Every structure is written in C-alpha cells, then in structure tokens.
Amino acid sequence: MIESINGSKSTIINIANQCLEQADKNTDWLPMSIAGMAVLFTAWQAQIARKHSKVSVMPHLHIEIGLLNSELEDGIHLSIANNGQGPAIIKSFHISRGDKVVDLRGDSDEVDVNMRSLLNLNLLYRYQFTTFKGGGVIGPSIQVPLIVIKGFAKDPNNPDKTLQEISNNLSALDINVEYEDAFRESFIFSSQLDFPIKKREGIIKKLWLKFLDALPFK
Template sequence: MKLKRPKLNSDFWSSDKLFGLTAMLISLVTLIIFVKQTNIMDKQTRLSVLPYLMIEQSTNSEAHTIQLSLANHGVGPAIIESRKIVYEDKEYDQDFYTFMTESLPELDSIEPFNWSNVYRGMAIPSNGRVTMIAIGSNVEEFERFGMIMGKLQRDKSFYYEIIYSSIYGDKWKLSSDSEVPEKLD
C-alpha cells in the first residue's frame, strides 16, 4: 500500500502568514537574548559593588605599636550586619575594643592610643579601614599586648564573627575559623 503525501494548501501559506511567523520567531529570539543580557548585567552590577572585609594586624617593632584593623579590600561598601565574640563559653555582642578592655583583665593597665567602635549599620567604604584598637607607647606595653594577642589567637575558646552585606543585600561572614569571608545564602 502506498502512502499519499498530503498536499499543502497554497492558500494557507500566504506571504502574510510567513512574514507574521517570521516576525514572531524573531521577537521570541530577541526576548531570550534580552533576558540573558539582563541576567549578565545584574551579575556584573553585583560584582561591581562587592565588598571584601579582612581583619589585619600590623606590628611596628621600632615604634612599639600593634594595630588591629578591619579593612575593606573590595570594590563596594561593606555594611556591618552583626558582630559577635565568643570567649570561654560566653558570647559578647561587642566590638574588639570593648571586649578587650572589659573582658581581659590583663589589659587593664594598657592604654590604647587609637580605637573605633564597629557597630550594626556601619558602612566601611571601598578601600576603607577602621582601626579597631591600636596599642603602643612603650616597649613594656607593646610586648605585653603582643603576648596577650598571641595567646588569644591560639586559644581554642576564642571565636569572632562579623556578618556584613553589600548594598544589594548579599551577605558574607568573616570569622576566626576562616582566612577568607564566607558567602551566606
């Protein structure tokens, strides 16, 4: 048995319908390209304001100074969402200066020459730096503070965490458990 091929009705495929279908196909392809381009632009915009916080310790043996700073090495501002310090099973909602002066009796006699509070809502601009605490004036204070900081860094009961966000609300966690900030969902 032989199959017959269906005949195309030439009235159905008029030039108007072909132009209409072609225009719809072009519109659909344009829409797909537009959506992909918008997603790429959104990613690029978010990356152009990406903050990158690090805690830095600088030591100058000649000037007898030790400085602990929170620095933003990103290209956008970092907005502090929360900060937390855990030490000897106690949780402190304090910045480093307040924690060190109120919770470490060894630091009673050491007077910082510079310090700043780190608080919720604080914005650290791109390439900005906040000196959390700076100690130094004489050799004795310099050496004692260096020993206390070293002991604190080796202490397994000491933990800090700073959660910060970009202007788009993307969040990261900077903690003593990791050398680099961790992106949060």
C-alpha cells in the same frame, strides 16, 4: 516579560522550543522566531549584567594584625579591612574567645570594659577600641582599627617577646561580622575562614566546621 525570565539555561531552552513550535503553526514563522530569540537574548544579557553589577560592588573583609611604629612608642593593632569594590553595611559585629562574647555595637564604655576582660592583658597597657554602635559602614579600601594597644615595655633581653605575646593573644580572637552589600544581600565574615559567605549558607558552614572540630584527628 524580561523580568519573568530567570536567566537559567533550561528556562531559555524551553521558551525557545515553544517559540519554534508556535512558528511551525504560523506562516510568518521567520519574523516571529527572530523576535522571540531577540527577547530571550535580551533577557539573558540583562541577567548577566545584573550578576556583573553585583560582583563589581561586592565588599571583601579580612583581618590584619600589625605594628604601629612611631618615634615616641610602639603599638600593635588588630584591624578589619575592606579590599572589595563596594561598601560593607554592618548589621552585627562580635569578638569572642571561648564563652566570652563582646558586641561591638554596644555602648563604648561597656565595650571597653568587656574587651579588656576578653584580652586579659596587662592593665597598665593603653587600649583603644572601635565600636559600631547603631551599625556602620566600612567603605572600599578602608581599614578600621578594632583594637590598638600601646604603652607596653619591651624586655631588653628579648625585645620581641612582648610583641609576640600580644600578637598571639589577638590572633586567638574569633571575629564574626554580618553585613550587607549595596544590593542588600547578606554575608557573614568569620576570622576562622577569612573569607565571606552568603548568610543563607552560613548555618551549613558552621555545622560543617563544628563537625571538623569534633573529629579525633586533624
């Protein structure tokens, strides 16, 4: 009986009214009413506990761009981090710019070639890319470097110029991840929003963003 109750206020009120109507027809109305209310309260508490459990293991992904400092050489990275309380089970992972899209679940050599083309930076730089071939999991409090760039020389007259150019390049990338939480509920993360949305809401959100982009004013 508990499983049949969805926890909504209207449903519980309707069942409570039915219990009271039945109690009026029964001489033992007080014990019956108390028992009915106890079942309703238990069902409601179970629904609240389930929602709390889902929130307590919900992953939260976001993108970080930062420097890698060492005594030997400098570097810059673009990473995805999970600041949530539960794992993010990766189902799809794409990085794009304009019409170019790179699937990070592909073969590592293929990802390397496509990412270099997508970034369109100096070929002499040293690149390192992370792939999610076959899927993957980003655990809570884990940061995964998606792109690491090293081997660039700084302009002595403007040491920050090269770093700024690379940082701007990385910031222009669109990163889209579809993932599940521990309860197998699907979410979509987009670097354009920098917060997750439930997959069933994703289509509406994307249409809304396209509508906003099409406006003649911002």
